[in-house]
Every structure is written in C-alpha cells, then in structure tokens.
C-alpha cells in the first residue's frame with residue numbers, strides 16, 4: 001500500500017482535521033479536496049477533469065426521491081480520502097465491542113481481525129496472493145488495485161472506465177467518480193479461464209476496502225472469471241458512507257461471476273452502483289449478499305446488449321434491528337434471445353426491514369427473450385417488515401416472462417416440531433433461516449458459505465423473546 | 466414395574482375451550498398402550514399436551530415422566546429427557562432436510578451418544594430408512610414438504626429410531642401407511658419395546674395391532690378415558706363401535 005503513495009510532507013488540506021485521527025484526511029467535499037486527491041495520486045489530467053466534472057454532477061443532482069430515506073447523511077462530515085498507510089495507526093480500542101465479539105465467535109485470526117477493522121493491512125496470506133499473482137500474470141491476467149491499473153494500463157483503463165456507470169447515472173455514482181480511491185481492476189484476455197475465484201487479494205488489500213472504491217472488470221471474448229469481494233466478518237467503518245461503483249464488461253462469449261458478501265458495521269449507509277454489460281452469448285452472474293450496514297440500496301444490473309446474452313442475479317438480504325436492506329436487481333434485455341433470472345431471498349427479523357426492488361425490461365428488439373423472477377421473503381417476527389417492488393416492462397409480444405413471489409413467516413407449528421426434536425427456539429429459527437437462504441449461500445465459495453451460516457447463527461442469537 | 470408416564474386428572478384446552486376433562490393414564494416402562502376414540506375426542510390434544518404445544522393450556526392436573534414434573538419442562542427439554550411425538554400431520558419444513566434435522570436433533574437429544582462422524586450418521590440413518598422403505602432422495606429434500614402422507618409417516622419413524630426415546634407417542638402412525646410399511650413400523654416398535662421403551666399408540670384401526678400386541682387399550686371419549694382393557698378391547702371396539710362402548714359405560 002505504501003508502494004502506491006509516497007507520504008509527502010506538504011500533504012495538507014486547508015481545513016480542520018479532528019485531532020484524534022492520525023491520518024491527514026479532512027472532512028467535507030470541495031473542488032480543492034478533489035484536486036488534492038488527484039494530485040496525491042499523480043493522476044493524468046483527464047482523470048482530474050473527470051473527477052471535477054463528477055463533482056459538479058454530484059453537487060447539482062438532488063437526493064434520490066425513492067427507496068430509502070437518506071436525508072440524514074451528512075456529506076460535510078465525511079472524510080473523502082483516507083490513505084491505506086494511515087489506517088494501520090488506528091487503535092484497536094476504537095473498534096466497537098460487538099464487532100470484536102463477533103470476530104471472536106467467528107474464530108477470525110488476530111491478524112485478520114485488525115485488518116478487517118481497517119487496520120494492519122498485511123499478513124501471511126500475502127505470500128499466497130503473490131504466488132497466485134504469478135500464475136495469473138503468465139496467463140496475461142491483469143489483477144491490480146484500480147489506482148495502479150490507471151498508471152500501468154492507461155489506454156485500456158480509459159477505454160472502459162466510466163463507460164458502464166457514468167457520473168450522471170446517479171448522485172452516489174457521481175460522488176464516487178469525484179473521490180474514488182482503490183478498488184479492483186481485472187482484465188482477462190480472450191479465451192483465458194481463471195479457474196479459482198479471485199478473492200485472496202481483497203482480504204489483504206486494505207485500500208480496496210476504501211469507502212469510495214471503484215472496480216472495473218473486463219473479460220475479453222470467451223474469458224471466464226469469478227471475483228469475490230467482501231467477507232462475512234463484520235467490517236468496521238468509522239465513516240458512515242460507503243458509495244462504490246462496480247463496472248463490468250463481459251465481451252462476446254465471456255462469463256463473469258461477481259460475488260459480494262457485504263457486512264459493514266451498523267453505522268454505514270451502503271449505496272453501491274453495480275452494473276454489467278453482457279455482449280453476445282456472454283453470461284453475467286451477480287451473487288450479492290447483504291448482511292450488514294445501516295441502510296443499503298443496491299441493485300446489481302445487467303444490460304444484455306448482444307444476442308444470446310444471459311444474466312443471473314442472486315440477491316440475499318438480511319435485515320435485523322435498525323437495518324434497512326433495499327436490494328434486488330435489474331436486467332435489461334436489449335438484444336434478441338437473451339435470458340435472465342433474478343432470485344431474491346430476504347429475511348427480516350428483530351424489527352429489521354428488507355425489501356426487494358427489481359426491474360426487468362425487455363426492449364422491443366429483444367425478441368424471443370426469457371426472464372424468470374423469483375423473490376421470496378421470510379419474516380421472523382411481528383415487528384419486522386418485508387416489501388416487494390417488482391417492475392416489469394415488456395415491449396414485445398414473443399418474450400416469456402415469469403414472476404413468482406412468496407412471503408412466509410416462521411410458524412408456531414414449525415418451531416414446535418423442531419422443539420419436539422430437542423432443538424431450542426433460537427437454533428430452530430436459525431435452521432429455518434439457513435434453509436431459506438441456502439439456494440444463494442450454495443453459490444458462494446466454500447469457506448464463505450461456512451462462515452455465512454455461522455454468521456446467520458450469530459445474528460439469530462438472542463433474537464428470541 | 467414403575468410408571469414411566471403418569472398423568473393424573475389432566476384438564477387442558479385451547480383458546481379457553483376445555484378439551485381434556487380430567488384424564489388419567491399411567492404407562493409403565495416397557496409397555497405398549499393404545500388409545501382409541503372418536504374423531505375430536507381429544508387424542509391428538511393429549512399427545513400435544515404431553516409434548517408441550519404452546520397453543521394448549523393446562524388448567525390443572527399433573528404429568529410426571531420418570532418421576533419428574535414434565536409440565537415444568539420446555540418442549541425441547543421434554544425431547545431431551547426422552548419423549549418423542551410422531552405427529553398425526555407432520556408440518557413442512559422448507560429448506561430443512563430430514564438429514565439436517567436428524568443431525569441437529571441427534572446432537573441435541575443424544576449429546577455424546579450421537580453418531581460422531583458423518584459416516585456413522587449415514588449408516589444409522591440408512592438403516593432406519595431402509596426399515597421404512599423411504600426413498601433415499603427424500604432425505605435431502607425439504608422435510609415433509611410435498612411428501613406424501615405415507616412418506617411423512619416414514620420420516621417420523623426414522624426420527625424415532627434415531628433419537629432412541631424412552632416414551633414414543635405415535636399419533637395415527639398407521640393412517641396412510643401401506644401394508645408393508647405398517648409391518649415394518651411394527652417391527653421397529655417391537656424392537657424398541659424389547660429394549661424397555663414405552664409406547665402410546667393412537668389409532669383408529671385394529672390393523673397395526675395384528676403386529677404389535679398392546680399391553681393395554683384405552684378408549685377416550687370427550688376428553689376422558691372411559692374404558693380400559695387388554696388387547697381384546699380393540700377387537701370389541703372394531704365390532705361394536707364407540708357408541709355401544711359409551712352406552713355400556
């Protein structure tokens with residue numbers, strides 16, 4: 001991380017920095033902040049201009065008038081740039097007790113805990129990562145943090161960057177575009193199939209856990225890749241806003257799976273724009289698990305622009321006390337014979353609110369297309385809420401649209417049955433929840449699936465009464 | 466022999482309506498008791514109350530199990546002290562397979578005695594499964610979800626066999642089972658009985674009693690046991706019907 005940015009002595013913003021922070025960030029967002037970020041990163045002029053344009057868009061766009069209430073976000077109190085090298089200086093004592101307890105219960109190793117808490121960026125798995133990296137490099141796979149990619153592969157970077165999610169897309173995409181830092185850049189050459197999920201990287205790269213990270217993945221023709229981000233352990237964030245942008249390009253015949261397990265601490269607004277473009281015969285799969293955060297709004301989308309393209313979106317949301325998860329997906333059929341599925345499972349408990357919000361759009365020219373939307377909600381108690389907002393727009397008459405929705409409650413009969421088999425209520429509930437989300441958890445890499453189930457158990461602990 | 470289950474003057478109901486009206490019943494260790502009686506007379510209610518179903522309120526009376534006050538225990542605790550109920554209509558458990566259920570239930574109920582390894586577990590489950598003739602693929606599907614009537618009952622028997630309870634309550638286990646399955650279940654009952662376990666078999670039919678010879682047969686009517694006798698009472702009932710028995714009271 002220190003290899004990326006020199007710590008310069010003249011690094012200072014002209015505004016107040018709270019004394020207890022070790023890093024030299026600052027609060028509030030101005031043109032000067034954006035210029036400073038770009039300068040720090042020694043970016044090309046076009047990127048600076050892009051950032052400044054995005055800042056204008058951000059400042060001129062109103063807050064979204066749909067979805068969750070975001071009016072409490074205090075943009076002026078956010079640090080827009082925190083350098084990875086500074087994170088390590090934070091104190092372990094600042095990490096809230098409940099998160100430390102969860103680390104304990106999940107059996108997360110010491111080094112990793114500190115990392116997950118946004119400190120200590122390096123530990124053993126770095127070696128593993130380097131070995132993997134060599135293998136990928138031989139195959140011509142580019143796998144870098146986004147800042148480095150901009151320096152090393154300027155042309156390829158510029159060709160795709162912000163073409164899928166322009167700053168104008170939405171207020172938070174604009175914000176990200178103005179202040180982005182870190183994230184992952186991946187390019188997979190034609191025909192190359194990366195047979196193991198690219199994930200080790202994320203766990204050791206603190207920069208990619210920045211709160212305005214920007215990810216760009218391009219799979220060239222016939223390439224195949226599975227990228228996993230996030231982790232099941234809670235990620236402690238000091239600042240309350242995470243606004244990332246993820247852009248994906250699946251060229252002809254490529255296949256990309258992008259798996260996210262989101263478990264931000266309960267103070268975070270998680271507002272992420274994820275979008276993929278799938279060309280002819282390409283397949284894009286989003287697996288999106290939302291466990292943490294205060295409020296999440298996230299609808300991974302796929303634009304099927306080439307004939308025969310395919311999109312699968314699996315969305316999982318778990319909303320507990322004080323949480324609102326507004327999740328789902330969007331599929332846009334813009335070419336003939338395109339196929340999509342959206343599978344959503346949402347669980348609300350302990351007063352949480354989980355909603356499915358989804359859009360299926362089949363354009364006039366997307367003849368012979370097929371879509372299947374299945375959204376299931378599970379409500380664990382009377383004070384929790386589940387909502388469904390499915391939007392389906394079909395402009396031609398020979399496409400096939402299926403939509404099913406179900407809402408279920410854990411019944412007294414089920415709990416009694418399980419109790420009669422010696423299983424206490426708390427464990428019975430977590431069995432029911434694990435069973436409910438299984439179709440999605442099954443799509444996760446093994447170690448994530450195991451942790452996920454464990455985490456659900458933890459979430460359910462003490463939820464009876 | 467001492468009584469494993471001792472129910473005295475039990476009054477219980479649901480939503481303020483009294484269903485069991487002063488019921489008395491004792492089952493000694495190792496005995497098989499049968500309860501017969503008209504629809505709606507309170508047989509399943511009795512089973513549910515013994516197991517501790519939250520919808521039923523016990524107004525008065527006692528249930529002792531192995532000398533312990535059963536009414537003091539939560540349902541899962543009752544299971545752990547050795548009470549097992551095979552339900553008249555087992556509820557569907559979307560997302561939970563019989564195999565997962567068995568894994569959890571054996572750990573909870575048997576503790577250290579539970580099969581240690583996945584291999585051991587599979588061997589035992591398959592033994593029980595083969596006894597009932599339940600197709601193997603149903604072990605990994607959501608339990609009771611879209612199962613046929615008979616398949617659900619077979620699932621209950623597999624759980625009974627795995628959990629090794631001291632007292633087994635079978636609520637109409639023979640309804641919906643084919644002839645082979647009734648015989649198989651009867652073999653299972655007899656095997657457990659030889660190990661000194663007790664049974665409360667609720668049934669409408671004489672059929673299962675051709676294979677399992679009960680120690681006692683009780684007739685329940687309107688929430689009370691109105692008559693008890695040996696296995697010949699079941700024959701009598703089948704011939705004359707409940708009305709005659711009630712009139713004869």
Ligand SMILES: Nc1ncnc2c1ncn2[C@@H]1O[C@H](COP(=O)(O)OP(=O)(O)OP(=O)(O)O)[C@@H](O)[C@H]1O
Nearest residue numbers: 479484502503504505506507508509510511520553
């Ligand atoms: N949960 C309940 N809520 C309301 N009424 C109930 C409930 N459970 C039982 N009852 C009523 O109590 C009475 C006894 O029911 P129960 O199920 O015990 O009968 P049963 O003897 O098992 O009948 P069957 O032979 O038809 O199975 C019936 O009138 C029934 O409708």
Ligand SMILES: [Mg+2]
Nearest residue numbers: 508509510553
């Ligand atoms: Mg009944």
